[in-house]
Amino acid sequence: MIANITKGRKAVGAILYDFGPGRRDEHVNPRIVAGNVTGTPMQVARAIDHTARQRPEIKAPIWRTSLSLPDEDGVLPDAQWAEIATAFVADMGFDGAPWVAVRHGDDHVHLTVSRVDWSGQLLTDRWDYRRARDAADRLEQEHGLVPARERFRAEGPQVRNNELEAARRRGRAHDTALPPEREELRRIVREVRDASRGLGRDAFESGLEDAGVTFRANVASTGRMNGYSFTLAGWVDGDGAPVWVAASKVAKELRWADLGKVLGDGPATPTVPDPRAELVAAARATSTVLQDGPTHEELAAAAERGAEILRRGQAERGVVPVPEQQPAARSTDPAAALLAQWRAKAAGQQPPADEVPAAPAPIPAWTDKARRPHGRMSNDGLAAAITRREKELAALTRAKAQAEEEIRTGDAIVTGQVTGPYVQELHQLLARLEKAEPHITTAETAMRAALAADEAADAARKVWREANGRKDMSRWALWRMDTSRSQEETRAKKASETIHENVDIAAQSRTQASTAFDLARKETGLPDPVGELSRLRTGWSELVSEAHGRDQVHGKAQRHNGRASAERATATIAKVEKRVQELRQEQALRKEMPKGQREAEGRARSAAARAALPKSRKAGTGKRYGTAYEQPAHLRQPPPDQGRGHGLR
Secondary structure, eight states: OEEEEEEESOHHHHHHHHTSOOTTSOOOSOEEEEESOOSSHHHHHHHHHHHHTTOTTOSOOEEEEEEEOOGGGOOOOHHHHHHHHHHHHHHHTOTTSOEEEEEOSSSEEEEEEESBOTTSOBOOOTTHHHHHHHHHHHHHHHHTOOOHHHHSOTTOOOOOHHHHHHHHHTTOOTTSSSOOHHHHHHHHHHHHHHHTTTSHHHHHHHHHHHHTEEEEEEEOTTSOEEEEEEEETTOBOTTSOBOOEEHHHHOGGGSHHHHHHHHOSOSOOOOOOOHHHHHHHHHHHHOOOOTTOOOHHHHHHHHHHHHHHHHHHHHHHTOOOOOTTOTTSOOOOHHHHHHHHHHHHHTTOOOOOOOOOOOOOOOOOTTOTTTOTTTTSOHHHHHHHHHHHHHHHHHHHHHHHHHHHHHHHHHHHHHTSSOOHHHHHHHHHHHHHHHTHHHHHHHHHHHHHHHHHHHHHHHHHHHHHHHHHHTTSOHHHHHHTTOOHHHHHHHHHHHHHHHHHHHHHHHHHHHHHHHHHHHHHHHHOOSOHHHHHHHHHHSHHHHHHHHHHHHHHHHHHHHHHHHHHHHHHHHHHHHHHHHHHHHHHHHHHHHHSOHHHHHHHHHHHHHHHHHHSOOOOOTTOSOSSOTTOOOOGGGOOOOOOOOTTSSOO
């Protein structure tokens, strides 16, 4: 069972559609099968709309859904549909509001519900899609229906209503000898795939042709195979063009990512014979080995064959051969050097001597700041610096990734792909207020009851004052007023009781309203939830537009800040990477240099570090403080005054 949910403003239009001909004249015998509103269709629709108008601030008070069943469930009677609709509305929590279920076909029923109940209370529609799916699952299990989840298996798209109807017009259906084209394609292609397993594309395409399936290979301009599309003879659209279906739309496992693995590469191609085997065989057939070794002719033939092998190998590897007139560019290939020696022997010349390796470049001194900027650092300091720089590089990389994420978020907010924080905050505020709306409604109802009780008490006070004033009048005056003293006393007594009763009702209602208002404030965290809810619902469009504008400004600022941060991080990363590379070069240089030089540099660095340290004071010598020591201010004594007139001489 599938529940398709929509929402609208009025039930009249929905009922007119249910009892109308339909979009394609598919509505047959429309009738009401369930509901809690009686009357003609228009009377039912007006009753639902009348209840919904109790809350004029709700823009879409009509909740509608269609419950549909697959063909496997058959045609259910109206009584069973009534049970399903009643249980579904109860599970959704809408049974306290006016609703009706209309059936005008064999496989589905339409439910029209007011989200405002009989007392004017708004019924929540939060998570209605999820709740509808759960309710439909329970009803499927209770009535023995086909679960909707089993109808959407992963093997491939199923045949839908329009395609099934077209197949029926062509004489194909599930209940006939010829199934719909998509299902027949699925069966045939699977059989051909299983028969061509490991034999390659040629065998698979040949099998499709034998089975009567027309195909076309979807090959990109780069030569990359993307998959197949299939059709059957006679499967055409309204214009007479063939209906091509991609392999993934026939069955998921027929897409090329899976099909290519099953088909494989086909039979192995014959390997090209190795020319070196041919050379060895020819040498064995023509060589006449003597005691003194091979002749010059045999050496020359072997040299030419070796040159041919070398040229083939270079051509296969894409190596450009070095011209022979440039002897300075000597190859380092051992095979080329051996070939040159054979050619020299065949020509009766002295074989070329091996090149003497060049002397290694001198290592700069550790004090050379230009070529070894970190030469003064010790080995431990060098390793610690590399570790510290790598941690700094990792932190900068994370900062750059965070800045790029900030740029993407800002772009998404500006382009509207993501809801901005101000619009989210507005929706969250509305959600909190709607959650606290039952308390707000209770408080408003209690306040209205208190005001009504106050009005009734005021009216009773007026009657009491009038009756109490008449008690002291003469009988003649009371007789002329068509009353008596006892009647006025009784009237005053009843008025007094009414006053006390309404005063108690007003006090209780105000207490109830105060409690409900406190709950609403606690639920929303707002001092005036009633006024805030009224403000949101009255000017929702303007508030959303204003929040969207603020989100645009926020997104642009976030994108600008993210770009600036990313640029700074990129520049700093380049500097740190350069420093890490220099440190690693210094570390590698120390590992590769001769041991004696490495130890000498270590001793020289240690001596330089010791010389740079401040000299320590010997124990028991000199003052505790140097000459620059100054006595603290609180220990200083003023110097004696040597001026005239002070003291004796």
